[in-house]
Amino acid sequence: MANHFHLNTPLLESVAMSKLVGTAVYLKMENSQPSGSFKIRGIGHLCQQMVRQSKGVVCASGGNAGMAAAYAARKMGVPATIVVPSSSPQLVVQRLQDQGATVKITGKVWDDANAEALRLAETEGLTFVPPFDHPLLWQGHGSMIAEVAASLGPGVKPGAVLLSVGGGGLLCGVIQGLKDVGWTDVPIVAMETVGAHCFNAAVKAGRLVTLDDITSEAKCLGAKTVCKKAFDYSQCNEQITIF
Template sequence: MEASLAEPAKGEHFYTVTPLLESWALSQVAGTTVFLKCENVQPAGSFKIRGIGHFCQEVAKKGCRHLVCSSGGNAGIAAAYSARRLGIPATIVLPEGAPLKVVRRLQGEGAEVQLTGKVWDEANLRAQELAQRDHWVNVPPFDHPLIWEGHSSLVRELKAALGTPPGALVLAVGGGGLLAGVSAGLAEVGWWSLPVGQP
């Protein structure tokens, strides 16, 4: 009999502790040891599950019965994955031109997919409209303190693996959710002065 995913154990999170591996090629180019935090092995495919999973778990505790997200990328996949784990429905709203492979991936996680508008802004307006329904919650892709709190787990893992701070952290910055979470994590572990940059 297959185990149910609907009831996570108390304190269980949806992300995986990911490997920290030395990159020989990047170390050669940089002239110093370079490590890669392999967030691509997360169950939802990216670091987004750290923050979005945490956000979804917290709103579910407060009575959310339906998740809505307007991202068809990693945030939408993380929201759909989290909804499936929580045993609640999710609606992911995408622009009409969304790639079929993205729609299929979201549907594979059990989410309803709505195609609305020509651009993301129009899809986002639809998601916000849906989130006005009772017990429906809009899942922001990056701009919420609970999401930053979830992303901060990455720094705790770095400290556990390395012990001492690295010379610098380099990370991708889009909406800024990862940067905000990493900054919070650095403060939490006492690595205040560690430089952070983007490639």
Template sequence: LAGGEPQHAQRRSMSKMAGTAVYLKMENCQPSGSFKIRGVGHLCQQVGAPSLCLEPLCGNAGMAAAYVARKMGLPATVVVPSSTPALVVRRLQEQGAAVKVAGKVWDDANAEALRLAETEQLTFVPPFDHPLLWEGHASVVAEAAAALGPGARPGAVLLSVGGGGLLCGVVRGLKDAGWADVPVIAMETVGADCFNAAIKAGELVTLDDITRLVQL
């Protein structure tokens, strides 16, 4: 699951601290730098024309869409809020995407992306909220199952949660692998813990504010 000496060293260190075998799925080694390429790539292949992508603050979904569009020979427009780091904008442009800045926060960019999709008849590629994204992300578990081999199964899966796309994909992948009873430990950033808030409320909720944000 983790290739290369640095990754193996990290895995050994984490296994020692945890007192059990820890396996790492190094999605940072994907061409676009994250797991997002799995779902975005799958969605783009299914719809055939990734002409528009909404981009969250971290840059990963937009980077995946820009990479996939370039590989498929199709145009991509990435809508970002003004809070997006200049480095992310430059990297998107280097992949050949047109970058449109709209508003200050994610919701502003989302509204503009939806407007463009409707008025210019473009394909809308969301960053996390779509069944085809989850279907693509499920391949993470399929690969893990193949790497672990017949009869092996994880004691738990630990992952981070932002928009929830990876979580949905992993849950689907676990069911497909016959591991539906494997516990999933979902980690969120304090101050941006919308999933935790929704679980406590028993329904979808909107945070009053995001008080902590990690930018790459």
């Protein structure tokens, strides 16, 4: 991915966490990305593939995906509309506007904002940028694992990868990245927030389910339904442990 928008971020050992769990723990410092999170990897890659001739992009997000879409759109010189739920902090709205995005507040949770983003894409001819459910996103996120492999060096691989799950995009990207570097036997520990546990609920039910509501503290960040690809992985991949 030449001329991409994301940075090759440091892989740093956490002495405190390593002491706590009794083994070396390394942190992939995605908070140092120009948009503030790993989302720029996948969203930047998708925008480079799909947006060049676009009238503009629209993305529904409580924060990180919207920041990535707004950043990529600004760099590409196309307008960005970010639809956020009313639960989004004013600071998030201000940061999106600082990136040059038009911000529209719709509904209480991300799913409400996403429905409006889809409507705007249809009625105004904008390019819809999904925050977690698209193969190009997963391909972009997979670059993180290639960097980890390069940092650890030949013949060294992690005992496990620990990550968080919202809509499932990072999980799909990490699985793709592990395949790309030949680490398909590396276990994945997927963590969710109580009250936004759409992945855990789907795995327990054996089918995709939609939560009645997002009741976690960060209501603007949760998805009521995990992406199908993440659920499919959970059904055929014994390396995934979900909490």
